[in-house]
Amino acid sequence: QSALTQPPSASGSPGQSVTISCTGTSSDVGGYYNYVSWYQQHPGKAPKLMIYEVTKRPSGVPDRFSGSKSGNTASLTVSGLQAEDEGDYYCGSYAGSNNVFGTGTKVTVL
């Protein structure tokens, strides 16, 4: 199972929006189940769940974070960027009998 493909970096100024892509295959991201999730990770910390089942936000996650999917590519959009949004972002997907993560994207708030 190969890692899902994400751009290495993305950036935006405070208040702007940034969108991160996550490309897989019909066996994972584009599969029958809409089981794509997104995680934020700050240095030295454990990942934090931001989006699950492609579009759903856990309680406590700001509505500035949104997810979508088209075919084999999922996307995470962060609107109204804030300084605390800076960090690493990973997508994840169910892939049949196992799971797989994306390669990770470093988001910088300029």
Place this chain on the structure above:
Amino acid sequence: EVQLVESGGGLVQPGGSLKLSCAASGFTFSGSGMHWVRQASGKGLEWVGRIRNKANNYATAYAASVRGRFTISRDDSKNTAHLQMNSLKTEDTAVYYCTRSILGDAFDIWGQGTMVTVSS
């Protein structure tokens, strides 16, 4: 408080074994699927494996990179999951996290991680 606490990490020689534990509290552990995820220094997240709950026959699955060497188990009476790692390789060096899966196999609760170093 909902939390997962890993323990058991350390330094081990190549070819050696190590057993990690993950103690859960604050939620219904017996009804939860549990996964292990690792992260090498400066690298991305890598899914290691999982164990489903009793209703799903405690089914396990593993990444190809660890299959046949690592075994995940659980003790619902002690709210604890384990990762037995055998035939360790230098490339297994990483921080190991345990995490709970929810709807859509998303991971909503994470431990603080435990460091495993495989080196001679």
